Amino acid sequence: MKLTKHTDYAFRVLIYLAGYEKDKLATIKEVTAVFDISRDHVMKIVQKLAKAGFVDAIRGKFGGMKLGSNAADINLRDVVTLMEVTLAPVNCEEPPCRIAQGCVLQTLLFEAQELFLSHLGQYTLSDLIKPESETLYIIKALGESFAAGE
Amino acid sequence: MKLTKHTDYAFRVLIYLAGYEKDKLATIKEVTAVFDISRDHVMKIVQKLAKAGFVDAIRGKFGGMKLGSNAADINLRDVVTLMEVTLAPVNCEEPPCRIAQGCVLQTLLFEAQELFLSHLGQYTLSDLIKPESETLYIIKALGESFAAGE
DNA sequence: TCAAAAGATGTATTTATAATACCCCTATTA
């Protein structure tokens, strides 16, 4: 039932970027410092997000990253689907289940999972950083204290 | 998003018992043979199910196990809740998330999880072994071939 | 033109925990 830390971290990064002024770049270093996750780890997550187009990563001096599209266009379900390796709630083949054929439980579990995902599918990143929200306020504060040399 | 094998196996055992004639006992040995899971492993799962009252385990010679109540009274949500160690989709405390306070994502994830669980909550074991169902047929066949010396 | 800043990527290691195995115990009944 648990999502991986990768998915968790991906959301933290995306929310942080969404809280930024549009087109302002954040660096890996900044995200690393703000969330206290190792550079290497953040890199892996950002690269995955970049390949999927959720973030734009700009190389070179004065490079950095920003959202790849409007926060309102980044669907939460898509983020989960991207980051999670195994989405299936059960694996009836490995080891093979003797009663898998025609198993109603299988169907119910996949329906349940679809309800989980489709609930997230109703929201986008912009729902997480509404103006006047606590999150937006916190992000701005974190960004400022990083800029001020932590 | 994945459930543990323990939960998976617990369901296999329960479905098997539900497919049995009421009050007929199945042994650990039988379940072990039918599902090709080790005795020790089956024991652990059955013990957990027994402690929760989902199965009655009867010790001693000619002992065995059967459902602890009517299949219609064994709710699928309760089985998942019993078997899964970590139900929370994310852990915002470990490592602590700097933007956890007032985080909307948290709320959405828990809502999504609740939809998952409540879907299962609408069904019981008896929904999985309806008369004339393929599952019931398969279980009877497995039971017979075990009785016939595998 | 090269040094500094920034992201890219493949591989290896560590850690957590799920899964499994081992061992010996207790209960029941012919």
Add this chain to the structure above:
DNA sequence: TAATAGGGGTATTATAAATACATCTTTTGA
């Protein structure tokens, strides 16, 4: 009292997630 059946603590193994290491390429301005 022996055979059959479940009980339960502890140890080990396997798997995958999490993390670390090393080395790369890209960009830009002095």
